[in-house]
Amino acid sequence: MPRPRPPHLHREVTRHGNVVWYVRVRGGPRIRFHAEIGTPAFWEEYRAALTNTPKPTKSGPAVGTLAWLIARYRETTTWAVLSAATRRQRENIFKHVIETAGTVPAPSITQRVILEGRERRKDTPAQARNFLDAMRGLFRWGTDAGHVRSDPTAAVKNPPRRKGDGFRPWTEDDVDAYERRWPIGTRQRVWLDVLLYTGLRRGDAVKLGRPHVRDGVAKIKTEKSGKTIEVTLPILPVLAATLAAGPCGDLTFIAGEGGHPLTKESFGNLFRDACRAAGVPGSAHGVRKIAATRAANSGATVAELEALFGWTGGTMASLYTRAADRERLARGAIHKLAGNTERTETPAPRYPVRAPDRNR
Numbered sequence: 001m002p003r004p005r006p007p008h009l010h011r012e013v014t015r016h017g018n019v020v021w022y023v024r025v026r027g028g029p030r031i032r033f034h035a036e037i038g039t040p041a042f043w044e045e046y047r048a049a050l051t052n053t054p055k056p057t058k059s060g061p062a063v064g065t066l067a068w069l070i071a072r073y074r075e076t077t078t079w080a081v082l083s084a085a086t087r088r089q090r091e092n093i094f095k096h097v098i099e100t101a102g103t104v105p106a107p108s109i110t111q112r113v114i115l116e117g118r119e120r121r122k123d124t125p126a127q128a129r130n131f132l133d134a135m136r137g138l139f140r141w142g143t144d145a146g147h148v149r150s151d152p153t154a155a156v157k158n159p160p161r162r163k164g165d166g167f168r169p170w171t172e173d174d175v176d177a178y179e180r181r182w183p184i185g186t187r188q189r190v191w192l193d194v195l196l197y198t199g200l201r202r203g204d205a206v207k208l209g210r211p212h213v214r215d216g217v218a219k220i221k222t223e224k225s226g227k228t229i230e231v232t233l234p235i236l237p238v239l240a241a242t243l244a245a246g247p248c249g250d251l252t253f254i255a256g257e258g259g260h261p262l263t264k265e266s267f268g269n270l271f272r273d274a275c276r277a278a279g280v281p282g283s284a285h286g287v288r289k290i291a292a293t294r295a296a297n298s299g300a301t302v303a304e305l306e307a308l309f310g311w312t313g314g315t316m317a318s319l320y321t322r323a324a325d326r327e328r329l330a331r332g333a334i335h336k337l338a339g340n341t342e343r344t345e346t347p348a349p350r351y352p353v354r355a356p357d358r359n360r
Contacts, residue, residue, distance in 0.1 A: 023050060031107065066106045073138050090133075107148050169290050189245075190253060192287065194253050194254055195284055204222045207220065209253050216240075247259065
């Protein structure tokens with residue numbers, strides 16, 4: 001006769017064909033085991049699960065807790081493929097999550113808990129969206145891995161974006177003011193011209209350097225939202241002149257004092273300081289906007305803008321081409337407003353007069 005299974009111990013085969021064991025007491029949360037069944041560690045986890053007091057492991061937080069789930073998430077390929085900037089951002093979010101709820105069993109995190117976390121950040125919608133993105137990534141992976149039964153973030157919507165156009169785009173006057181304050185030969189002028197004449201995002205611009213340039217053409221893989229796209233950027237003469245005057249770093253064009261590379265965060269802070277010194281209330285992303293506007297006003301197509309700026313799907317590129325097309329159409333049509341200054345009646349349309357058919 002087979003030995004009876006201990007109380008509340010359940011066996012399940014995941015969609016990937018893996019056998020998992022877990023405890024569930026009277027409809028409560030599922031607490032999954034990670035030690036091999038039958039081993040002392042397995043029964044230690046079993047006893048801890050029955051009392052809902054997971055025992056801390058020697059190397060980390062208590063098994064089954066939210067902090068433990070986050071620690072396991074950091075060990076996965078899902079985490080590793082995120083960009084370095086995204087991982088840093090989510091690490092900051094997880095740090096606060098662990099401080100406030102790290103000892104809570106992960107399966108007990110409900111949709112209501114996630115909603116409350118979003119609402120605590122309602123005054124800063126960007127932080128609320130970043131919080132949701134981090135928790136979605138964690139629980140989607142946790143659900144697939146069988147650590148939690150359901151994803152509490154699935155039905156939680158992002159907070160609405162505040163009305164506006166996002167980052168303030170630079171104007172031509174802003175560019176003139178910055179160039180007067182930071183002439184060619186200054187580090188700050190290199191910063192602006194790399195942004196302005198490549199159209200790269202801040203995080204990609206700080207990586208661009210001589211190793212990317214061959215025969216006057218730069219090729220660099222850009223990263224945004226988990227996608228890697230290679231863009232080809234011929235070095236324009238105006239940018240080449242700025243880079244020749246420098247100062248640049250050995251590996252990157254954008255550099256700090258001493259020629260050392262900069263992270264996108266530190267560069268963003270230094271660039272804002274340079275803007276303030278020039279009396280320009282701008283940002284690196286605002287430079288990208290005026291670069292896209294210039295290209296669109298010069299007749300760049302949607303496909304050309306996407307190739308240059310690393311966009312996909314046509315949505316972003318269409319925003320700039322539509323605005324440029326509206327301006328061109330308005331300039332071409334404005335004279336038509338004065339087409340009937342005499343205020344006469346609108347003449348009837350002229351149709352070709354057909355000669356009568358004499359054979360009828």
